[in-house]
Amino acid sequence: MPETRLSIQGLCRSFDGRRVVDDVSLEVAAGQVTCLLGPSGCGKSTTLRLIAGVERLDAGQIEMCGARVAAPGLHVEPENRQIGLMFQDFALFPHLSVADNVGFGLRGSRAERSARVEEMLGQVNMGRFAAQFPHELSGGEQQRVALARALAPRPAIMLMDEPFSGLDNRLRDEVRDQTLAVLKANGTAVLLVTHEPDEAMRMADEIALMRHGKIVQRGAPYNIYNTPVDKEAAAFFSDINVVSGVVEGALVETPFGGFLAPGHPDGTAVDIVIRPQHLRIDFDRRKGGPLATPSDGMPARARVKRARFMGRESLIEFEMEHDGSVLSATVPSVFLPEAGRVLWLSMRRDRCFLFPR
Numbered sequence: 001m002p003e004t005r006l007s008i009q010g011l012c013r014s015f016d017g018r019r020v021v022d023d024v025s026l027e028v029a030a031g032q033v034t035c036l037l038g039p040s041g042c043g044k045s046t047t048l049r050l051i052a053g054v055e056r057l058d059a060g061q062i063e064m065c066g067a068r069v070a071a072p073g074l075h076v077e078p079e080n081r082q083i084g085l086m087f088q089d090f091a092l093f094p095h096l097s098v099a100d101n102v103g104f105g106l107r108g109s110r111a112e113r114s115a116r117v118e119e120m121l122g123q124v125n126m127g128r129f130a131a132q133f134p135h136e137l138s139g140g141e142q143q144r145v146a147l148a149r150a151l152a153p154r155p156a157i158m159l160m161d162e163p164f165s166g167l168d169n170r171l172r173d174e175v176r177d178q179t180l181a182v183l184k185a186n187g188t189a190v191l192l193v194t195h196e197p198d199e200a201m202r203m204a205d206e207i208a209l210m211r212h213g214k215i216v217q218r219g220a221p222y223n224i225y226n227t228p229v230d231k232e233a234a235a236f237f238s239d240i241n242v243v244s245g246v247v248e249g250a251l252v253e254t255p256f257g258g259f260l261a262p263g264h265p266d267g268t269a270v271d272i273v274i275r276p277q278h279l280r281i282d283f284d285r286r287k288g289g290p291l292a293t294p295s296d297g298m299p300a301r302a303r304v305k306r307a308r309f310m311g312r313e314s315l316i317e318f319e320m321e322h323d324g325s326v327l328s329a330t331v332p333s334v335f336l337p338e339a340g341r342v343l344w345l346s347m348r349r350d351r352c353f354l355f356p357r
């Protein structure tokens with residue numbers, strides 16, 4: 001087991017009587033990337049600022065490498081915490097060369113410092129830019145220098161707040177992957193704040209999903225995506241379709257057939273949730289519609305309302321015949337049915353989530 005580098009417990013912080021960070025606990029181990037993911041205003045940045053020590057906590061405690069750095073009545077200053085920081089507006093020092101930027105926070109002899117600068121610039125493939133100044137670099141290059149600068153003093157923990165949001169789309173993926181490789185090679189414990197699910201899925205070993213100041217779910221990207229704790233958690237990662245019903249005898253009857261609802265008492269109103277890419281579309285090959293199956297339930301008739309070509313995939317909106325509700329499906333873009341066409345939709349049982357309303 002890699003050692004735990006960062007451990008926070010019961011972290012709380014209020015502004016003007018409003019709890020912005022509400023009982024947040026998590027750990028990050030050496031070599032691990034944890035993404036704090038959530039909508040704007042949920043308290044991610046404040047959590048990071050508390051850990052960095054630029055904000056003071058109201059309750060809870062923070063430990064770094066086994067030593068307590070913050071608790072009520074205890075506040076170790078940011079420069080004495082073993083952290084590296086990277087923010088969206090990461091601002092390199094404009095009047096210093098690339099090499100001097102990276103060497104800025106380093107201690108030791110001149111020879112030691114310049115060896116470390118060279119090593120770090122090599123890691124981010126920026127060695128040949130050592131003598132240049134920040135304004136002579138592209139956004140992606142500046143970002144790589146900022147990463148080298150943050151990692152040069154060998155911080156035990158790296159705190160990153162939306163570090164890639166200043167980069168354009170294409171460059172972003174590339175810089176993300178390079179950054180991840182360098183962080184992993186250094187074995188740093190990383191806590192990265194983002195509001196973008198794609199970024200979290202791409203970068204994280206563990207995602208901590210945050211809402212209204214609380215962590216509502218923690219887990220590997222695969223688990224968070226495939227076993228969301230509630231409808232909002234499901235909806236955070238993609239559009240969703242919702243079919244509502246009521247439990248009777250551990251079963252919810254819908255036009256898509258019955259859904260098992262063990263453990264939910266009779267009369268419980270529930271939402272059955274499925275992502276657009278998991279709706280199954282069938283043609284009416286035999287009159288009367290496709291057969292029901294245990295894995296897909298009962299197909300329901302739907303009329304194509306609108307089909308849009310989106311490049312890699314098509315987005316099809318269906319109006320359901322039984323109640324006029326609209327469900328969306330995404331399919332590979334070779335399939336683009338005309339509006340008005342009648343098709344059959346079914347809900348793959350292993351891809352549905354059932355939540356009490």
Ligand SMILES: Nc1ncnc2c1ncn2[C@@H]1O[C@H](COP(=O)(O)OP(=O)(O)OP(=O)(O)O)[C@@H](O)[C@H]1O
Binds near residue numbers: 039040041044045
């Ligand atoms: N110093 C402060 N004084 C008063 N309110 C604050 C302060 N810092 C943050 N807040 C409030 O706390 C809430 C959470 O802010 P925070 O920046 O942590 O959210 P966030 O999840 O990082 O959102 P974003 O992605 O938009 O930055 C917001 O409503 C914000 O206005």
